[in-house]
Amino acid sequence: MDRQEVLFEYLLRLGDNALILGQRLCELVGWAPELEEEMALANIALDCIGQARLFLSYAGEVEGRGRDEDALAFRRDVLDLRNALLVEQPNGDFAHTIGRLFLISAFNEQLYAALTGSADRRLADIAQKALVETRYHVRHSGEWVIRLGDGTEESHRRMQKAIDDLWMYTGELFTTDEIDRKIAEAGIGPDPATLKPAWDRRVEAVLREATLERPQDGWMPTGGKDGRMHSEHLGHLLAEMQFLQRAYPDARW
Amino acid sequence: MYTQGLDLVPKGAEAQRPKDAEEVRLEEEFQKKIDAEIRIEPDDWMPEGYRRTLIRQISQHAHSEIVGMLPEGNWVTRAPTLRRKAILLAKIQDEAGHGLYLYSACETLGVSREELIEQLLSGKAKYSSIFNYPTLTWADVGIIGWLVDGAAIMNQVPLQRCSYGPYARAMIRICREESFHQRQGYEIVMAMAQGTPEQRRMVQDALNRWWWPVLMMFGPPDKDSWHTAQSMKWKIKRFTNDELRQRFVDAVVPQAERLGLKIPDPHLKWNPERGHYDFGEVPWDEFWRVVRGDGPCNRQRLEQRRRAWEEGRWVREAALTYAEKRRRRREAARAA
Numbered sequence: 001m002d003r004q005e006v007l008f009e010y011l012l013r014l015g016d017n018a019l020i021l022g023q024r025l026c027e028l029v030g031w032a033p034e035l036e037e038e039m040a041l042a043n044i045a046l047d048c049i050g051q052a053r054l055f056l057s058y059a060g061e062v063e064g065r066g067r068d069e070d071a072l073a074f075r076r077d078v079l080d081l082r083n084a085l086l087v088e089q090p091n092g093d094f095a096h097t098i099g100r101l102f103l104i105s106a107f108n109e110q111l112y113a114a115l116t117g118s119a120d121r122r123l124a125d126i127a128q129k130a131l132v133e134t135r136y137h138v139r140h141s142g143e144w145v146i147r148l149g150d151g152t153e154e155s156h157r158r159m160q161k162a163i164d165d166l167w168m169y170t171g172e173l174f175t176t177d178e179i180d181r182k183i184a185e186a187g188i189g190p191d192p193a194t195l196k197p198a199w200d201r202r203v204e205a206v207l208r209e210a211t212l213e214r215p216q217d218g219w220m221p222t223g224g225k226d227g228r229m230h231s232e233h234l235g236h237l238l239a240e241m242q243f244l245q246r247a248y249p250d251a252r253w
Numbered sequence: 254m255y256t257q258g259l260d261l262v263p264k265g266a267e268a269q270r271p272k273d274a275e276e277v278r279l280e281e282e283f284q285k286k287i288d289a290e291i292r293i294e295p296d297d298w299m300p301e302g303y304r305r306t307l308i309r310q311i312s313q314h315a316h317s318e319i320v321g322m323l324p325e326g327n328w329v330t331r332a333p334t335l336r337r338k339a340i341l342l343a344k345i346q347d348e349a350g351h352g353l354y355l356y357s358a359c360e361t362l363g364v365s366r367e368e369l370i371e372q373l374l375s376g377k378a379k380y381s382s383i384f385n386y387p388t389l390t391w392a393d394v395g396i397i398g399w400l401v402d403g404a405a406i407m408n409q410v411p412l413q414r415c416s417y418g419p420y421a422r423a424m425i426r427i428c429r430e431e432s433f434h435q436r437q438g439y440e441i442v443m444a445m446a447q448g449t450p451e452q453r454r455m456v457q458d459a460l461n462r463w464w465w466p467v468l469m470m471f472g473p474p475d476k477d478s479w480h481t482a483q484s485m486k487w488k489i490k491r492f493t494n495d496e497l498r499q500r501f502v503d504a505v506v507p508q509a510e511r512l513g514l515k516i517p518d519p520h521l522k523w524n525p526e527r528g529h530y531d532f533g534e535v536p537w538d539e540f541w542r543v544v545r546g547d548g549p550c551n552r553q554r555l556e557q558r559r560r561a562w563e564e565g566r567w568v569r570e571a572a573l574t575y576a577e578k579r580r581r582r583r584e585a586a587r588a589a
Binding site for chain 1 (some may be wrong): 319322323325326329330331332333334335336337338339342343345346349350352353356391441444445448449451452557558561564565566567568569570571572574575578
């Protein structure tokens with residue numbers, strides 16, 4: 001893999017994480033528990049889709065085969081998606097939605113902060129914008145984790161279950177493969193493993209305040225970010241999201 | 254907009270009781286202020302009928318914003334490009350925001366948001382009948398922006414001068430955002446009208462289905478509209494339903510022509526003497542049927558609102574419980 005190919009793969013990972021999380025949040029329009037949250041979730045979804053556009057447009061340019069953000073978002077199938085398993089997990093109840101958002105946003109916060117110092121100027125600029133948005137996502141979802149964890153008995157039980165269910169998907173975020181190593185060597189991005197201590201601190205502080213227990217680390221599945229093995233959920237998400245582009249390939253919208 | 258149901262409450266609901274001299278004096282003063290275009294503010298005295306009319310109108314408007322998110326939510330997961338998806342999300346977010354400040358404006362009249370939501374979910378309160386129609390293709394999202402939001406703007410621009418201050422001010426902000434919504438809708442329609450035969454078919458079909466329901470958004474014809482005269486006297490309303498409907502038709506027909514779309518009304522014709530388009534009779538039977546609950550999506554829309562509210566109950570309870578715990582902890586800390 002040459003340098004351009006590595007950068008392309010890396011940008012797909014960033015873009016697909018934002019895209020798939022944003023798409024999941026789109027599914028929640030009209031389902032929020034209160035009106036303020038309806039606005040907040042739509043707002044966060046909008047941030048994610050905006051980030052996806054920036055990363056995927058750049059990816060398309062780096063690839064140099066004429067694919068734009070939409071070609072990459074709507075014309076790739078499961079085997080070519082590079083998002084982490086965590087973001088493709090279904091919304092579940094509000095505790096799962098919030099738990100997933102918190103765990104990935106706490107990771108993205110560290111990642112984007114590191115990327116603001118990237119040797120790749122364009123990527124650094126995108127990360128700068130995404131970082132500001134993501135700090136709000138972490139704050140917003142973290143506050144909900146605390147409220148639900150330290151709320152009623154029912155909300156505590158649901159929030160703990162959500163964290164327990166999602167925990168196994170956090171391991172993949174910090175794995176380092178060949179792409180990550182090359183990206184780190186080129187000074188483009190951090191080695192994901194190095195982001196773990198700060199993420200741990202952040203997540204543990206929120207869980208403690210929420211009176212929730214940090215789950216034991218067990219088996220952690222991988223296969224999302226390298227595309228080896230996504231979950232069954234992703235195909236359905238894509239079928240819905242890509243419907244118009246697939247059904248009417250000649251149309252412009 | 255979204256206030257068509259305003260005209261549906263029978264007169265008996267506001268039965269007159271004898272007024273005392275003080276009340277007569279207050280009402281005269283109130284009307285003088287209205288006539289002098291002085292805004293009424295929450296703490297000012299106002300006739301009970303004025304308060305009730307406003308609560309009904311503003312809450313219907315708020316409910317419409319909230320229910321109106323559903324037909325669009327139906328397509329936000331399937332938007333054809335990332336740009337379109339982002340724009341639609343922004344629009345939906347605006348609508349939630351409109352709902353919020355309209356509920357707040359309502360609260361200044363002495364009714365809580367919870368009560369209003371209860372009325373919506375129980376089916377007691379109305380929302381605009383337009384949202385009881387389905388969005389079948391992506392073209393529907395474009396038509397909603399172009400025509401539904403277009404009709405809303407036509408209705409809402411005069412409401413910026415409504416005599417009740419909080420409503421008028423909310424409307425200024427809302428109108429600014431609505432015009433952006435209309436533009437995005439027109440853009441979607443334009444792209445499809447200039448697109449493939451399949452896209453042109455979708456967009457013409459959407460226009461055919463939405464045209465009459467959109468004209469119904471202005472409410473029943475003036476001759477059947479019970480509340481118009483009083484609302485105009487109170488300057489809640491500045492133009493009649495028929496006046497606004499005519500303005501809308503006059504504005505939209507040339508746009509449809511530019512797009513090469515055909516308005517599904519054989520009686521539609523420019524009348525040079527009137528300086529307006531003549532148009533056919535709106536199918537009012539359908540209007541009344543849908544308003545009374547028998548439209549294609551009435552049950553579905555309410556059911557979704559109810560389910561979302563029910564499924565969110567534990568979350569709202571948790572938030573309240575947590576807030577209470579925090580308050581007590583802070584007090585305990587202060588006492589210590």
